[in-house]
Amino acid sequence: MPTRLYQMVESGDANVTARTLGRLCAGFGVDVVVLLAPAAPMAKRKRGRPAKPPAE
16 A cells, blocks of 8 residues: 555545455454554643753
8 A cells, every 4th residue: 555545544535445454464463453453542741841951
């Protein structure tokens, strides 16, 4: 599959057919169920800029 198609699928610019899903799964070496499973929740991050390290 062309790289551009991967990019379009990831960004939501392409309609994914069953054939394309099959090709994606074959390329990634996973089953369709694994590909469509919900992702794990992301870890919470502190908002704002990180603190500066102490001056020596």
